[in-house]
Every structure is written in structure tokens, then in C-alpha cells.
Amino acid sequence: MHYSLRCGVALCALLVLLTGCKQSVNNTWRETKGYYNTYLNTPAELEFAEVDVEAAEDNLAAMYTPIGEELEKFVRVIDAKDVFPDLAWVDATMKRFPWLSGIAVVNLEGNVLMQRPSVSMKPLNFAPLLDENKDYGFRALRGYVDETPLGNEAYVAMPFFVDNEMKGLVVAHFDARNLVELSPNPEELVVLSGKKMLWSGKYNFESTPFAQINWEEMLSEESHGVFEESGNSYTWLVRYVGNIPMIFGTAIVEASAS
Numbered sequence: 404m405h406y407s408l409r410c411g412v413a414l415c416a417l418l419v420l421l422t423g424c425k426q427s428v429n430n431t432w433r434e435t436k437g438y439y440n441t442y443l444n445t446p447a448e449l450e451f452a453e454v455d456v457e458a459a460e461d462n463l464a465a466m467y468t469p470i471g472e473e474l475e476k477f478v479r480v481i482d483a484k485d486v487f488p489d490l491a492w493v494d495a496t497m498k499r500f501p502w503l504s505g506i507a508v509v510n511l512e513g514n515v516l517m518q519r520p521s522v523s524m525k526p527l528n529f530a531p532l533l534d535e536n537k538d539y540g541f542r543a544l545r546g547y548v549d550e551t552p553l554g555n556e557a558y559v560a561m562p563f564f565v566d567n568e569m570k571g572l573v574v575a576h577f578d579a580r581n582l583v584e585l586s587p588n589p590e591e592l593v594v595l596s597g598k599k600m601l602w603s604g605k606y607n608f609e610s611t612p613f614a615q616i617n618w619e620e621m622l623s624e625e626s627h628g629v630f631e632e633s634g635n636s637y638t639w640l641v642r643y644v645g646n647i648p649m650i651f652g653t654a655i656v657e658a659s660a661s
Contacts, residue, residue: 459629459638459655466592467651469585471642473500477575478644481561482544484573488563493519502581504556508563509533510571525553525578532560532572541569544645548596554578555599559645579649593652601649612637613652622648629655 477500484492493506497519508517509529531547546559557579560572579601583589593611594602597618608614612632627640639652
């Protein structure tokens with residue numbers, strides 16, 4: 404597939420302070436960009452696309468914001484749990500974030516010490532989280548996306564310690580099909596992590612350019628953008644959950660001339 408990438412960001416719009424609901428939307432949008440540019444990469448020089456970039460970003464941000472805010476709350480909760488949790492914490496976290504599929508505590512050998520619910524609908528695979536060859540920070544969140552016949556499952560894990568020695572992981576896992584229900588227009592969204600589709604919305608994912616892009620290369624240079632393929636325009640942003648890049652995208656619906 405041939406497509407021309409035309410990333411567009413109205414940089415001056417980031418300095419405009421808006422009010423009400425739009426203020427919350429744009430704050431979350433800016434926080435996502437700021438996190439990437441501060442901690443993961445420096446911004447590249449961008450070109451402006453021939454679309455209303457600010458309107459396109461606002462449209463995606465409105466759909467993404469409830470999800471982004473929920474993910475931020477979730478990350479803060481699990482990132483703070485570096486000790487062995489009790490059942491009360493596990494049950495409270497499951498109740499607070501009902502889109503989670505489950506929470507498990509595993510030791511360094513991968514043996515399950517605690518799990519809620521006790522039986523999972525999908526086969527659970529904790530091994531990649533314990534792989535010594537992974538480039539994980541000692542106390543940092545880690546994660547990956549597992550492909551299963553019942554749908555892809557995202558894992559986010561925090562190491563827990565006893566006497567400052569790592570003893571295992573507190574692992575939360577979820578299916579993005581539950582998470583996107585927080586969006587006001589989930590059918591308009593595409594959610595993926597690299598080449599792994601998490602949610603396709605109303606789209607035939609394989610026929611969209613989202614399935615064809617080399618996201619590893621793209622994310623080394625950009626954290627958001629607008630591109631065009633076969634006369635259609637699309638906008639996207641990335642939100643990292645631990646070390647999992649979750650890419651949210653949508654098609655741009657351009658207003659017809661009156």
C-alpha cells in the first residue's frame with residue numbers, strides 16, 4: 404500500500420487556553436503529547452496537512468479523553484503497588500476499574516499466588532513479563548499485548564518487593580473492547596499496539612492504513628499526527644501504559660461545501 408504521511412499539528416493552538424469541556428479535552432491531549440516529548444522523544448519538525456488539523460485533533464481528543472483520563476488513574480494506582488497486595492486491594496481495584504478482566508499476583512517463577520477472578524475466560528500468559536531479556540526498569544511498570552483466539556489481551560505489571568528485593572509481579576490485564584466503552588463514540592475509534600489490533604470500531608482494520616504503518620519507526624519520530632491514504636485522511640495519537648504504546652486513531656470526516 405502506498406500512502407503519504409502528512410503529520411500536522413497546529414502548534415500554536417497548544418498555547419490557547421479554552422474553557423469548559425473543551426478545556427478538559429485539550430488538557431488531556433496536551434498531557435499525552437507532553438509525556439511523550441518529555442520522556443520518550445523530542446518533537447520532530449512537522450508539516451501542515453491540507454485539513455483542519457485543530458478540528459481533527461479536537462474530534463479525536465473528545466473521543467479519547469474519557470479513556471485517557473481513566474488510564475491515567477489506573478496507572479497511578481498500579482504504579483504505587485510495589486508491595487504484596489491483599490485481597491481487599493485487589494477487589495477494590497477491580498471495582499474501581501470494572502473494564503479490567505482481572506488481577507493476578509505471580510512470583511518470579513510465574514506461579515500464581517493470587518488471582519481475581521479465580522477463573523479466566525482467556526488463557527493467561529505471564530511469562531513475557533518475567534523474561535529476563537526484556538529491557539525493563541527494575542521498579543518500572545512493564546507490559547505487553549498477548550494475542551489469543553478470544554481477542555487480544557493487554558497486560559500491565561508492577562514488580563513487588565520484600566525487604567527491597569523483587570519477589571514477583573502484580574499484574575492487571577484487560578481487553579480494550581471493554582475500555583473503549585468509556586468513549587462517547589467508540590465505533591469511530593481504532594485502537595492498536597504496534598501491529599496488534601485491540602479495537603477496530605466500525606472499520607475493517609486490515610483495509611485501513613493503520614494496519615500498514617510501521618509503528619515502531621513512526622513512534623520513534625512522532626507522538627501524534629495526520630496522514631492521508633487513497634484520498635482519505637486520518638488522525639492519531641499514542642498513549643503509553645507502562646511500556647505499551649496504545650495508538651488511538653480515527654478517520655477525519657471533512658465538512659462538505661455548502
